[in-house]
Amino acid sequence: MTRKQNLAAVCLALLLLLALVAAVIPQDHPDARPDAFVAADLAWMLTASGLVLFMVPGLAFFYGGMVSKRSVISTMLQSFIALGVISVLWYVVGFSLAFGNSIGGIIGNPLTFLLFNHVGTAPHPRLAPNLPLVLYAAFQLKFAIITPALISGAFAERIRFWGYLLFMCLFSLFIYCPLAHWTWHPDGFLFRWGVLDFAGGTVVHIAAGFAALAGALALGRREAHKAGHQHIPVNIPFVLLGTGLLWFGWFGFNSGSALAANTVAVQAFFTTHMASAAAMLTWMLIEAVRGQRPSAVGAAIGAVVGLVAITPAAGYVSYGPALFIGASASAISAWAVALKTRTTLDDTLDVFPCHGVGGIVGMIMTAIFAKEGGLITGSPTLLWHHLGALAFISLFTFGGSFALYKFTNLLIPIRVNACHEAAGLDVSQHGETVMAVA
Numbered sequence: 084m085t086r087k088q089n090l091a092a093v094c095l096a097l098l099l100l101l102a103l104v105a106a107v108i109p110q111d112h113p114d115a116r117p118d119a120f121v122a123a124d125l126a127w128m129l130t131a132s133g134l135v136l137f138m139v140p141g142l143a144f145f146y147g148g149m150v151s152k153r154s155v156i157s158t159m160l161q162s163f164i165a166l167g168v169i170s171v172l173w174y175v176v177g178f179s180l181a182f183g184n185s186i187g188g189i190i191g192n193p194l195t196f197l198l199f200n201h202v203g204t205a206p207h208p209r210l211a212p213n214l215p216l217v218l219y220a221a222f223q224l225k226f227a228i229i230t231p232a233l234i235s236g237a238f239a240e241r242i243r244f245w246g247y248l249l250f251m252c253l254f255s256l257f258i259y260c261p262l263a264h265w266t267w268h269p270d271g272f273l274f275r276w277g278v279l280d281f282a283g284g285t286v287v288h289i290a291a292g293f294a295a296l297a298g299a300l301a302l303g304r305r306e307a308h309k310a311g312h313q314h315i316p317v318n319i320p321f322v323l324l325g326t327g328l329l330w331f332g333w334f335g336f337n338s339g340s341a342l343a344a345n346t347v348a349v350q351a352f353f354t355t356h357m358a359s360a361a362a363m364l365t366w367m368l369i370e371a372v373r374g375q376r377p378s379a380v381g382a383a384i385g386a387v388v389g390l391v392a393i394t395p396a397a398g399y400v401s402y403g404p405a406l407f408i409g410a411s412a413s414a415i416s417a418w419a420v421a422l423k424t425r426t427t428l429d430d431t432l433d434v435f436p437c438h439g440v441g442g443i444v445g446m447i448m449t450a451i452f453a454k455e456g457g458l459i460t461g462s463p464t465l466l467w468h469h470l471g472a473l474a475f476i477s478l479f480t481f482g483g484s485f486a487l488y489k490f491t492n493l494l495i496p497i498r499v500n501a502c503h504e505a506a507g508l509d510v511s512q513h514g515e516t517v518m519a520v521a
Contacts, residue, residue, distance in 0.1 A: 114204030134335025135225035141328025148321025180260035184272035236432030237295030246497035259397020284395025292439015301488035358409030362389025391441035406453035
């Protein structure tokens with residue numbers, strides 16, 4: 084057997100052993116009393132969880148339509164596979180690290196919800212007093228899934244599949260879970276500091292953006308990029324389909340973060356829509372100002388940037404500020420993309436200029452326009468806290484992710500060789516092609 088086969092055999096044995104242990108060891112899953120919850124809240128949160136999950140195939144189509152024809156399947160699978168890998172990791176220890184009993188405001192106790200012990204239909208008095216804890220955990224799982232999938236666009240067309248899987252696990256455990264704990268756990272140090280992140284602008288998008296930047300640097304440039312070949316999306320209808328699915332799913336992402344069927348969810352729904360609409364139009368108008376024809380890809384990217392930027396603010400700002408957040412984030416991200424093209428950075432699908440920069444704009448704008456405690460309402464404190472948190476999170480996610488790429492590469496080579504890159508990742512990594520030839 085080859086080294087790869089041996090590694091796969093070990094992983095298979097560990098998965099089967101884990102499944103057996105989970106099936107036979109005693110577990111406590113507390114049940115709620117029949118009248119413990121408002122039915123509308125349960126219905127909405129189940130729907131919102133499904134909508135966020137819907138974003139994964141949306142991202143797969145969005146990214147898959149943008150790469151070369153030889154790496155469509157590989158790129159799409161890098162999103163889909165997160166559904167399996169992160170779900171199991173979350174069940175074992177991820178939820179505990181993110182939302183377990185706090186250890187100094189830094190990380191959750193890994194034993195709190197190990198193998199979902201103590202997770203049942205009963206509510207948790209601090210995390211989700213109005214929801215079954217298992218539903219809250221399921222909703223948060225979807226955020227954990229989408230984050231490493233977002234990163235994959237930065238190193239598309241040149242990463243080994245098995246190296247990507249290992250990095251995804253390490254990133255989730257050592258970057259994502261601590262960030263989620265700091266920001267969303269009631270005892271997390273950023274939460275207690277007053278940092279506002281309604282639905283993941285910091286935890287998801289800024290983290291993914293800086294991890295993407297680190298990945299582009301750690302893996303190096305594609306051979307086609309070194310040769311100066313223009314990157315041409317292979318399937319623009321895929322990009323538009325993916326954008327539609329992302330926009331649709333983002334309503335669950337943002338409105339669901341109200342954790343109830345209430346007026347905050349309604350507000351987040353509309354601010355989300357308006358920011359994305361403004362961002363889409365802004366990106367297309369910028370193209371026109373540059374003398375370009377309005378492009379479908381540009382409209383799609385602009386819409387997604389608006390969704391990214393409004394995410395931390397969705398439940399905290401009103402409709403006019405949402406419009407401004409979307410438009411300003413789109414303009415700044417478009418500038419960042421143009422700036423990137425004048426450098427040697429090979430961020431294949433512009434993850435950092437769009438998700439990273441869009442998240443940064445959203446985080447700052449949240450502190451400016453928040454209806455309570457924002458700069459517009461007369462208090463600079465929140466803005467200073469957000470700027471400090473932004474600096475710390477940026478260094479942590481970039482430095483930590485870069486170290487994880489290097490560590491992954493010591494265990495499993497993370498970059499494909501030149502022959503595999505030329506052949507395309509669909510064939511070299513998966514033995515599949517978009518169009519089978521008889």
